[in-house]
Amino acid sequence: MRILIIGGSGFIGPDVFKYLSEMGHETILFNRGTPKLEGASCVAHIVGDLRRFGDFKDEFKRLDPQVVLEDMFHFSSTDAKTVISTLKGVTKRIVAISGTDVYRAYGKLFGIEPGPVDPVPLTEESPLRQAVFPGMKGYDKLVVEQAIMGDPDMPGTILRLPPVYGPRSVMHRIYFYLKRMDDNRPVILMSRHLANWRWTHGYVENMAAAIAQAATDERATGRIYNLGETESTSMIEWVVNIGKAVGWDGEVVISPPNRLVEITPFALMRINAAQDIIVDSTLIRRELGYTEPVSSEAALDRTIDWERSNPISAYYMGPQFFDYETEDAILFRTGSEDKTYH
Template structure:
């Protein structure tokens, strides 16, 4: 199978590329050339910018592309450009989306009205009615101003003339995560013997995924024809409370401090921890046979080790 990846050099991308090559597929990646990463020798790299897909089109039109994987379609226009440029040269699109499409996420960040819930979301759960989740806090020339995965999904699932697959991803942790998902706690553990959580925050649950395992889900969805015209949630099959998450970091970091729960603790602005963000990954497990390839204990330890060695000052 010939796979074209738009992106492919940051965080998730190298894992997806390596897994596809290991399975015997031919992989071409299109990227800006701004990120150094080690890829298998067989990978064909094309340097360019997704804002000028005509260049990519000219370089791959002689290839027979079975699947095009778009690693970072942030805006509706991103999706439109890919669909218009490559629908006649590929047999299927795979687009990465996010759990932020769900109505529950809108309530979590305060842009969506309604009662808070602890429901576990399936692919059929309601999505946000408010689009552009970050427009109120961004400028027009900022990518966040135009960001909305709901609009991306609609373009691929409704307006593409070839089959598409959408993967809704959770909070992802692991080596090379430039968001440093664990750093807020690791920094405190390095300098203090106490971490304090608000009582509501301590009970908050969200879905997560280790980077290599999420990449495995993307790989499966890319190579399995059954994934055509489907939307899949990707996440671990358990969801820690924030208190359990911090205790897990404490255990693997071997920190001997205390975790306190206090009504007076400060909760992050624009964050309503009464609204949980837990998704079910049962569909992708049942239909595509997805399961984690890296055990949780190993993944969390890898993440802590990398963040301690690479966290910014």
């Protein structure tokens, strides 16, 4: 099968190319830059901007892709409609990568949807957000989903991804904890409201394997699938797991309620932590037989290795997240709550 990938050279994309080529498929890359595919290859590379997507219709026709995979972070309703109209008569199906932020529960997490918390785990049938996505102007996967699934002449597939971690992530999701462990910090402080909050994650290679599978399996036509790990750890369990993987013998301690310490950018957001974002990914497992190729232990080990060999400046991430002096003052001068977890 021949698959055109829009984007594909960022964080998740190179692993999608890797799996598709291992499965024996041919791939075409469309992006604005060089083919940075981390060792994977493609049969053709079209250099172009999504905003001029229609200009490439003849080239797409000549290359004759059976499936088109949308793998771009920003992808508005207008862009989605341009992609659909350009690809009519060119391809048989569009697979769009969405996110679990389309669920109403996500709106409740950020206080933009009224009412009590939504039950979890979230399945593909769970209620969707009515409110516009908070933050990040121009980003809303809900409108992309509506465009992709709303055209009767162009079959689609939607994959709802959780927050993804692993090598190449510009989010460096484990960095804030790992750096403290590598700096031999004896204690990592965590705000109470975040400690027990659960959020389903996905490891980059596993997400890419699921994307490659759904892109090449016709049974995915017209289907919407959640992706994510089967176990959704709490934030404190997530940190403890990183600690075990690196042999850290420190403790995670809940900071006193009046001395909240924000050690990650995410902790700065005022979330309603009563709303867990636990996602049920049973459907893709049952319908397409998807299973993770990489174990959760190996996923964490590979992420740790990559973070250590691709160090970034603490100042790049924001010096306020590494204010050890304040953390020590909270711990040793004013005391903290008794409870420790590791």
